[in-house]
Amino acid sequence: MDFLSILSIFVLAVFVGYYVVWSVTPALHTPLMAVTNAISSVIIVGALIAAAAGAITDGGGLSQWLGLLGVVLASVNIFGGFAVTRRMLAMYKKKEKKPAASK
Amino acid sequence: MEHAVAATPAWAVLAYLAAGVLFILALRGLSSPESSQAGNRNGMIGMALAVGTTLALHPTGLLLIIGAIAIGGGIGWVIAQRIQMTAMPELVAGFHSLVGMAAVLVGCAAYLNPGAFGITDATGAILAVSRVEMGLGVAIGAITFSGSIIAFLKLSGRMSGSPILLPGRHIINLGVLAGIIVLTGVFAFDAAAGMGQGPLMWIILGLSFIIGVTLIIPIGGADMPVVISMLNSYSGWAAAAMGFTLQNTAMIITGALVGSSGAILSYIMCKAMNRSFISVIAGGFGADSGGAGAAKGDGVQKPFKAGSADDAAFIMQNAETVIIVPGYGMAVSQAQHALREMGDLLRKEGVSVKYAIHPVAGRMPGHMNVLLAEANVPYDEVFELDDINSEFGQCDVAFVIGANDVTNPLAKTDKTSPIYGMPILDVEKAKTVLFIKRSMGGVGYAGVDNPVFYADNTMMLLADAKKMVENIVKALNGGGH
Numbered sequence: 001m002d003f004l005s006i007l008s009i010f011v012l013a014v015f016v017g018y019y020v021v022w023s024v025t026p027a028l029h030t031p032l033m034a035v036t037n038a039i040s041s042v043i044i045v046g047a048l049i050a051a052a053a054g055a056i057t058d059g060g061g062l063s064q065w066l067g068l069l070g071v072v073l074a075s076v077n078i079f080g081g082f083a084v085t086r087r088m089l090a091m092y093k094k095k096e097k098k099p100a101a102s103k
Numbered sequence: 104m105e106h107a108v109a110a111t112p113a114w115a116v117l118a119y120l121a122a123g124v125l126f127i128l129a130l131r132g133l134s135s136p137e138s139s140q141a142g143n144r145n146g147m148i149g150m151a152l153a154v155g156t157t158l159a160l161h162p163t164g165l166l167l168i169i170g171a172i173a174i175g176g177g178i179g180w181v182i183a184q185r186i187q188m189t190a191m192p193e194l195v196a197g198f199h200s201l202v203g204m205a206a207v208l209v210g211c212a213a214y215l216n217p218g219a220f221g222i223t224d225a226t227g228a229i230l231a232v233s234r235v236e237m238g239l240g241v242a243i244g245a246i247t248f249s250g251s252i253i254a255f256l257k258l259s260g261r262m263s264g265s266p267i268l269l270p271g272r273h274i275i276n277l278g279v280l281a282g283i284i285v286l287t288g289v290f291a292f293d294a295a296a297g298m299g300q301g302p303l304m305w306i307i308l309g310l311s312f313i314i315g316v317t318l319i320i321p322i323g324g325a326d327m328p329v330v331i332s333m334l335n336s337y338s339g340w341a342a343a344a345m346g347f348t349l350q351n352t353a354m355i356i357t358g359a360l361v362g363s364s365g366a367i368l369s370y371i372m373c374k375a376m377n378r379s380f381i382s383v384i385a386g387g388f389g390a391d392s393g394g395a396g397a398a399k400g401d402g403v404q405k406p407f408k409a410g411s412a413d414d415a416a417f418i419m420q421n422a423e424t425v426i427i428v429p430g431y432g433m434a435v436s437q438a439q440h441a442l443r444e445m446g447d448l449l450r451k452e453g454v455s456v457k458y459a460i461h462p463v464a465g466r467m468p469g470h471m472n473v474l475l476a477e478a479n480v481p482y483d484e485v486f487e488l489d490d491i492n493s494e495f496g497q498c499d500v501a502f503v504i505g506a507n508d509v510t511n512p513l514a515k516t517d518k519t520s521p522i523y524g525m526p527i528l529d530v531e532k533a534k535t536v537l538f539i540k541r542s543m544g545g546v547g548y549a550g551v552d553n554p555v556f557y558a559d560n561t562m563m564l565l566a567d568a569k570k571m572v573e574n575i576v577k578a579l580n581g582g583g584h
Contacts, residue, residue, distance in 0.1 A: 003232055006347055006355060013359030016127055021364040024133040026462065026487050027476075029368060029469030030191055031143075032133050033335050036361040037198045039126045039146055040342045042353050043205050045119075046220075048157045048168060049349065050212030053219030055164025063216035064164065068171045070208035073201045075175025076182070081198055082147050083183035088191075088473055089143055092136040095481035 031088045038081025044074035111160070116352065118156040123356030125149030130360060136482055153353045188477040189434050192331060192466040193258035199334045200251035206244030206341035207308065210237050213348055214304055220349060228297035233348055238287035240344030241304070242311040247337040249315030254330050257319075258466055264324030272321055273385065279314045283307055322383065325431070325508070327466045328372040329383045336365025368468050375462035375488075377514075377524035407543065410562035412574030415502075415537050418562070420579065422499035422535075424455045426491065428528055429471050430464045432505015432539070438569040439478040442504065445572055446480065448579040457494070458485040459528055461509035492529055501533035503555075505568045507540070511553045520551055536561040539568050 024032050047070030054064020125145045132142015154172075158165065186194050213220045214229070214237060222233040229237070256262035269275065286307050295301035322330050343358025373380050419425055427446065433439060446456040458480060460471045475485055495501055503510055506528075514525040530536050531554075538561055555561055564571050 003347075006350055009352060010343060010347070010355050010359055013123070013356040014363050016356075017130075017360035017363035018367065020127060020130045020360070021367045024130065025135060026371075026460075027469060027472040027482055027485060028133045028136065028139060030195075030467060030473045031139065032130070032364060032469070033195050033331070033368070033467065034191075034198075035129055035133070035143060035146055036335060036364045037195060037202065037338065039129060039150065039357050040202050040338045040361040041205065042122070042126070042150065042153050042357045043202065043209055043342045043345055045153055045157045045351055045354060046209035046213065046345050046349050047205060048154065049161055049220060050209060050216065051168050051171070052158075052161035052163045052165075053216060054212075055167070063212040063219070064167075066208045066212040066215070068167055070205045070212065071168060071171040072175035073208070074205045075172045076179035077175075077198050077201045077205070078150055078179065079176040080179030080183045080194075082143060082150070083180055084186060084191075084194065085143050085146075086140070087183060088188070088476070089136070089139045091188075091473070091476040091479075092139070092482050093476070093479065094136075095483050 027092070028089075031085050034081055034085040034088065038078055038085060041074040041077040041081065044071060044078065047071045047074055111350075115156050115160055118152055119351055119353040120356075122149040122153040122156070122353040125152065126353075126357050126360060130364065149353075188473055189437060190259070191473060192327065192470065193255050195467060196251050196255040196258055196331055196334065199331075199338050200248050200255060202338040203244045203247030203249075203251060203341060206338075206345055207241055207248060209345050210241035210244060210348070211304075211308075213237060214241075214299055217299065222348060228294070229299065231291045231297070234291045234296060235287060236344050236347040238290045238304070238307055240341055240348060241308055242283050242287065243337055243344060244341040245308055245311030246315040246318070247334055247341055249312045250319045250330075250337070251315075251334050253316055253319040254327065254334060257324065258327060258331075264327075266323045267320040269317065269321070272317060276314060276317055279310050279317070283310050283314070286310070318384070321385075324466070325463070326376075326378075326383050328463050328468055328470075329369050329376075329380070331467050332365050332368035332372055333384075334365070336362050336369060339363070339365055372463055372468060375526060377522070377526070405557045407557050408559075408562050410537070410564055412564070412566075412571060413578045414562065415564055415571075416575045416578035418535055418537065419449055419454065419500055419502070419575075420452055422454055424457070424494075424498040425449060425500045425502055426495060426498050426530075426533065427456065427458045428501060428503045428506050428510060428530055429458065429460070429475070430504065430506025430509060431466060431470075432507075432541070432568050434465055434470065434474055435505065436568040436570075438504060438572050439474045439480075441569055441572040441576060443475070443478040443480050445576050445579065446484075448576060452579075456484065457491065459488070459491045459495075460485060461488055461506065461526075461528055464506055464509055488526060488528060495529045495532040499534045501528075501530035501536045503530055503536065503538045504572070505539065507553055508551065510555055511551060513551060513554060522551055531555050531558060531560075534560060537564055538562070539564045539566065539571050541565070541567060 050067025129146030132138045217229045290303045339361025346354025
């Protein structure tokens with residue numbers, strides 16, 4: 001892909017992000033931060049490439065270890081971020097409808 | 104550097120695109136609590152797809168890689184299960200630092216082994232445009248890392264939350280920032296750097312680590328909602344910059360989403376404090392000395408009415424409507440569970456109970472909502488500032504617990520006040536205000552006295568928030584009937 005196509009995707013994605021995030025209810029702003037944190041760990045893709053390439057190319061030794069360390073850090077975020085978001089979201093409950101007593 | 108890197112096959116490009124779309128759906132799900140859990144699942148599927156695709160494209164060294172994922176994933180999983188909800192702000196700050204560091208590591212790995220990433224020209228030199236992207240990605244990643252570490256230390260109380268003001272900090276920060284930009288430019292055209300040699304990359308990295316620290320240390324505790332949102336945004340831009348380097352759609356879409364998400368949250372937080380982004384970043388607000396608008400007053404203790412838990416219980420039992428206003432103090436004393444119990448008891452007596460949340464209550468966006476959700480308060484009883492503010496005029500009791508500046512009416516009247524113009528919750532309009540506060544000594548974060556304390560319709564409940572609420576619960580149980 002050439003630079004301009006990538007730039008186009010990027011600019012459009014910024015606009016998508018802008019509209020999607022404004023539609024997030026303020027009550028869920030903390031889970032929003034947790035889940036954006038988890039998905040930004042997609043940077044693991046870069047770390048995986050470095051770790052995999054280091055195993056086959058000469059002179060990629062240091063690069064491989066940097067990649068592996070990156071995989072560890074990003075994995076903490078991916079598992080931790082999605083799990084903590086799930087834990088939080090499970091707590092948001094609606095009023096139980098059963099007792100129509102008060103008011 | 105002979106090996107030619109094959110272009111990414113079409114199926115993989117499509118898989119990365121699908122991952123990006125799933126991430127968009129993950130955020131879209133958060134528009135309401137009902138759809139949010141499905142949204143989160145979309146995010147997980149997207150991540151699995153992105154990781155699986157990458158491993159299928161590069162199936163070497165798998166043993167070590169799977170080991171690394173298992174170690175990191177295990178640590179992350181355990182942290183996520185054990186963390187207390189009140190500690191969510193520092194957890195998020197800590198996680199941001201990891202994204203920043205991962206971006207730095209990926210940037211360095213690409214710099215040292217550019218052939219593997221397909222960013223070299225025919226002579227084996229790193230493409231100039233890739234060098235710009237790499238320099239920016241590493242710089243933003245390093246700022247995110249060191250800035251988030253400072254935010255983490257402040258939020259977890261391991262470092263004082265009050266601003267630390269270096270002399271000439273604006274000059275230092277602007278100088279370092281200019282240095283990073285200029286050096287990144289030089290980096291793009293320096294022949295040695297193109298071959299992965301020379302110190303430029305490492306100087307950029309070092310300067311970026313430094314500016315992350317110097318940017319965050321002057322910012323005080325209650326401005327943390329802006330800081331944490333800003334770092335959230337940076338972690339996104341770092342991922343996007345790396346996505347440009349790797350020409351990876353999933354990374355670019357995600358980076359753009361996260362970048363704009365954090366930027367919007369920063370904007371909402373700034374607006375809720377009526378402060379400009381620049382003034383928050385410049386820091387120093389809420390310094391110990393009090394600065395601009397330290398508590399005005401004549402030094403004489405003004406008279407106020409103090410009450411007991413029994414008084415509070417009696418007043419609320421006989422009220423028709425009670426609006427509860429929680430703030431950071433509720434989080435500090437972990438009073439949310441006792442508070443929900445109090446709300447339940449009042450509701451049993453036929454009192455209508457609602458919760459009112461100011462956008463900057465707490466230390467991160469949505470902080471109070473999560474704590475109330477944790478205590479099983481249904482989310483449809485929790486209202487945002489704009490939705491509930493008009494109801495204080497008709498309500499019998501405003502019950503303020505651990506909030507101060509966000510209820511201060513001086514924000515509407517006193518043009519010289521540092522919080523002037525900040526939208527506030529109009530608690531003073533309620534027939535009775537019950538105000539839980541640890542003591543009359545301290546003023547709020549902004550260092551401004553709150554006239555609500557001394558108003559005729561206010562009863563101060565001076566105690567630890569949790570203890571006071573527990574005593575009110577006891578009084579409601581015992582005294583009622």
